[in-house]
Amino acid sequence: MWYMEAKSEILDKLKRNLLLWQGVKPAELARAEQIGLGVIEDAFPAKVFPRKAIHEFICLSPDQASATDGFIAGLLSVLMADGAACVWVGTRRRLFPSALAAFNVAADRIIFIDLQSEQEVLWVMEEALKCEGLAAVVAEVDGLSLVNSRRLQLAVEQHGIPGLIIRKDERRMASTVSTARWRISPLPSQDEEGLPGVGFPRWQVQLLKVRSGQPGSWILEWQGDGFAQLPASAHQITAQPFEKIG
Numbered sequence: 001m002w003y004m005e006a007k008s009e010i011l012d013k014l015k016r017n018l019l020l021w022q023g024v025k026p027a028e029l030a031r032a033e034q035i036g037l038g039v040i041e042d043a044f045p046a047k048v049f050p051r052k053a054i055h056e057f058i059c060l061s062p063d064q065a066s067a068t069d070g071f072i073a074g075l076l077s078v079l080m081a082d083g084a085a086c087v088w089v090g091t092r093r094r095l096f097p098s099a100l101a102a103f104n105v106a107a108d109r110i111i112f113i114d115l116q117s118e119q120e121v122l123w124v125m126e127e128a129l130k131c132e133g134l135a136a137v138v139a140e141v142d143g144l145s146l147v148n149s150r151r152l153q154l155a156v157e158q159h160g161i162p163g164l165i166i167r168k169d170e171r172r173m174a175s176t177v178s179t180a181r182w183r184i185s186p187l188p189s190q191d192e193e194g195l196p197g198v199g200f201p202r203w204q205v206q207l208l209k210v211r212s213g214q215p216g217s218w219i220l221e222w223q224g225d226g227f228a229q230l231p232a233s234a235h236q237i238t239a240q241p242f243e244k245i246g
Contacts, residue, residue: 034047034048034049035048035049035075035078035079036078036226036227037049037220037227038227038229039218039229040205040207040216040218040220040229042214043207043210043213043214043215043216044180044210044213045211045212045213049075050162050179050180051079051160051161051162052156052157052160052162053153053156053162053163053178053179053180054149054152054153054156054162054163054165054176054177054178054179055162055163055164055165055178055179055180055181055182056144056165056167056176056178056180056181056182057071057072057164057165057166057167057182057183057184058167058181058182058183058208059166059167059168059183059184060183063185063186064183064184064185064186065094065166065168066094066186067184067185067186067201067203068166068182068184069094069095069166070103070184070201070203070222071182071184071203071205071220072138072164072166073099073100073102073103073105074103074222074227075136075164076100076103076105076110076135076136076138077103077104077105079135079136079162080105080109080135080136082135083109084109084133084134084135085109085110085111085133085134085135086109086110086111086134086135086136086137086138087110087111087113087124087125087128087131087134087136087137087138088110088111088112088113088137088138088139088140089112089113089114089115089121089124089125089128089137089138089139089140090113090114090115090121090139090140090141090166091114091115091116091117091118091120091121091140092140093112093114093140094140097110097112102201102222103222104225118141118142118143121139121140121141122139122141122144122148122151122152124139125137125139125152125163125165126151126152126155128161129152129155129156129159129161129163130155130158130159131159131161132159134161135161135162136161136162136163136164137161137162137163137164138164138165138166139163139164139165139166140165140166140168141165141166141167141168142167142168143167144165144167144176144178145176146175146176146177149176149177149178150177152165153177153178153179165178178209179210179211180207180209180210180211180213181207181208181209181210182205182206182207182208183206183208184203184204184205184206185203185204185206186201186202186203186204187202187203187204187219188202189201189202189221190202200221200222200223200224201221201222202219202220202221202222202230203219203220203221204217204218204219205217205218205219205220219231219232
């Protein structure tokens with residue numbers, strides 16, 4: 001019936017408008033802003049990593065925290081490609097700045113801010129998200145309340161700077177309005193044939209929650225200048241890159 005078709009058309013239009021209000025661009029425009037995550041980006045609306053969004057990274061152990069730092073550094077290599085700076089704020093900084101060079105990120109373009117309390121961390125993050133010219137803001141906290149997540153998401157939507165939150169306490173895992181919730185776990189690397197030492201960083205990447213998208217799990221490897229997706233049997237075979245950042 002004609003009224004059923006009209007109702008369906010109205011619903012489709014509302015869905016498109018909601019995505020636009022959330023900062024998701026139409027597919028043909030958004031794909032030009034992909035950041036090299038390959039099939040993982042297909043899990044997001046318009047098949048692109050949402051920049052006007054809050055992303056939570058859940059770390060339940062020190063090794064997951066280190067893996068998360070590396071994965072975020074890979075993201076920053078793209079987000080900061082135009083020369084913009086990044087703010088990294090927390091109360092117990094673990095990151096060794098010089099290690100960022102392995103992910104093509106210049107440490108002198110990261111503004112590290114070390115504070116005494118998580119309340120201060122969240123306040124500084126909110127204010128930094130309002131600063132024009134930044135590529136991203138990273139914050140390390142134990143917990144994040146619904147109210148604080150709303151404030152941060154509002155700042156992101158108004159100013160378009162992605163907020164990356166590293167959360168380290170599962171017991172304080174309250175509901176939030178974040179667009180995506182990730183868990184990054186380390187996997188054994190594979191030595192390069194004929195070369196000494198360890199291979200490229202490799203991770204199990206879980207997208208636990210994504211608004212208007214599809215959660216999933218993948219194996220990724222950083223291959224010096226970009227991410228590469230690996231098959232499930234990646235511990236036995238060489239990585240096959242799907243796309244390079246560049």
